[in-house]
Amino acid sequence: MKVTRIAYSKNLNVGKCQQLEEQARRLGRVRSQVWRDHGSLAGVGVTDRQIRDQWMRNGTADTFGVLANAWKETVRDAVGDIKASREAAKVRVRKAIWRHTSDKTERKRLCAALKRDQWSEDPYLARLMRQHWQRGRNHVVNQIVVRSDDYRTFTLGEGGDVWLTIPSLLRRRVITVPLNTTIAPAGTLRLILRDGQVEVHFAIDDSTLKSSRRPCGPSKVGVDKGYTEVLVDSDANRHGRELGDLLRSESDFLKIKNARRAKIRGIVEKAREKGDHAKADRITANNLGTLKRNRRRNVFKARVRSVTFTAVHAVVDNAKHIVAEDLTRHFTSRRKLGKNTNRRLAAWTKGVTAEALNSVSERRGSALTLVNAAYTSQVAPCCRALGTRKGDRLHCTRCGAVWQADHAGAINVLERYGDPDITLFTSYKRVKQIIQERADRRRTRLPVQDSSHRCGERTIRSEQQCSRNRKQ
Ligand SMILES: [Zn+2]
Numbered sequence: 001m002k003v004t005r006i007a008y009s010k011n012l013n014v015g016k017c018q019q020l021e022e023q024a025r026r027l028g029r030v031r032s033q034v035w036r037d038h039g040s041l042a043g044v045g046v047t048d049r050q051i052r053d054q055w056m057r058n059g060t061a062d063t064f065g066v067l068a069n070a071w072k073e074t075v076r077d078a079v080g081d082i083k084a085s086r087e088a089a090k091v092r093v094r095k096a097i098w099r100h101t102s103d104k105t106e107r108k109r110l111c112a113a114l115k116r117d118q119w120s121e122d123p124y125l126a127r128l129m130r131q132h133w134q135r136g137r138n139h140v141v142n143q144i145v146v147r148s149d150d151y152r153t154f155t156l157g158e159g160g161d162v163w164l165t166i167p168s169l170l171r172r173r174v175i176t177v178p179l180n181t182t183i184a185p186a187g188t189l190r191l192i193l194r195d196g197q198v199e200v201h202f203a204i205d206d207s208t209l210k211s212s213r214r215p216c217g218p219s220k221v222g223v224d225k226g227y228t229e230v231l232v233d234s235d236a237n238r239h240g241r242e243l244g245d246l247l248r249s250e251s252d253f254l255k256i257k258n259a260r261r262a263k264i265r266g267i268v269e270k271a272r273e274k275g276d277h278a279k280a281d282r283i284t285a286n287n288l289g290t291l292k293r294n295r296r297r298n299v300f301k302a303r304v305r306s307v308t309f310t311a312v313h314a315v316v317d318n319a320k321h322i323v324a325e326d327l328t329r330h331f332t333s334r335r336k337l338g339k340n341t342n343r344r345l346a347a348w349t350k351g352v353t354a355e356a357l358n359s360v361s362e363r364r365g366s367a368l369t370l371v372n373a374a375y376t377s378q379v380a381p382c383c384r385a386l387g388t389r390k391g392d393r394l395h396c397t398r399c400g401a402v403w404q405a406d407h408a409g410a411i412n413v414l415e416r417y418g419d420p421d422i423t424l425f426t427s428y429k430r431v432k433q434i435i436q437e438r439a440d441r442r443r444t445r446l447p448v449q450d451s452s453h454r455c456g457e458r459t460i461r462s463e464q465q466c467s468r469n470r471k472q
Helices: 014-038 048-057 068-100 104-115 123-132 242-274 277-287 291-317 341-364 405-416 428-445 448-471
Strands: 002-008 143-146 152-155 162-167 174-178 189-194 197-205 219-225 231-233 319-325 367-371 388-390 393-395 402-404
Touching (some): 014 048, 014 068, 068 143, 104 123, 143 162, 219 405, 231 405, 242 277, 242 341, 291 319, 319 405
Parallel strands (some): 219 319, 319 367
Antiparallel strands (some): 152 162
């Protein structure tokens, strides 16, 4: 498996930076044109080579004002992006097929046609694809993709930092970029220009990483996204507890900062209304800049990522099989989250956790199974009946046991693995039905003492957990 590494430019001078920005801007036009011409139905089955040949024949290629290799690589990259957006839509379409088609052979036929990109001939599939694959647009104007044989790296002296030589807009004229690393990037490079700095993204094979050789533990655990931590596992261990404080302090900071910026923006608008454009421009340039804001945001994101990855590594340290809910499935829309910064940040960290679970378990060779998450945080594991949730506590309505909600969630997630009735695609309504049916069956079948004994045993454990939590 490949993992992405990023090297940063060090003390890049302004002239070089401007040249690179201009090149990226022109390549942004190439990207936009690919999206415009081939971003929808017209692009299905068209390869980047065909686009290249067509553009060289009809003279489009000469209008970009960049070297041939640069725009050709950009076309390849953009075609890849379009394909990724199409494949993402197919996941949603497949879900819709499962929802609406009960006939097995018909379902199979539809999924096969979807996979082979033959959906445009089938009216039903074409309609679903139109619905779920919204037309995309290119917004990327700050990237340059450099092919592996198009750049050179060198160091000044033994063990020094690496320098990178990349093509400019002119033939046989190169731009030399000093990097902040002693390890030379390899393979295809993606240069991203941000805040006057060049980020060099490149893929390396993960077998060279130290963490790949770290063995995973012996057990099988379920994990649940925690309330104030990255993950809680089914053995009640909480991983990445710094996350809660990190999110809270950042959202408090942003709340104040954004309110102040809004106030200043109000003054700018008032000045514009009065026709005092000089004042408005002055305030926009000096008081509403994004440089420091973006820098802070990047630092914050990097810290959250590092906490998350450390937490997932800790889970893998004692598990060779992780069962988790599919965190990417239940994204609340941005509109629904509204202005609540804390919730918006929490939604974003969900994606990071999903990524970390995927990449760490793949790298270290542990298995990851995703299961249906419906009602996992509401079922009390002692009686397997729906409990009542109060804050981060879950009360069992049958026996009165108190659970830490995320711990209960992790146990339920683990039990979902291998559940014969609840698959990843079972609707949440059906899941609720199944849970209630099972709970009723348990109650009528089990003798009273037995169930209270079971619950009692678990209650002690969860009570111990509670007192331990309180101490922390
Ligand atoms: Zn109970």
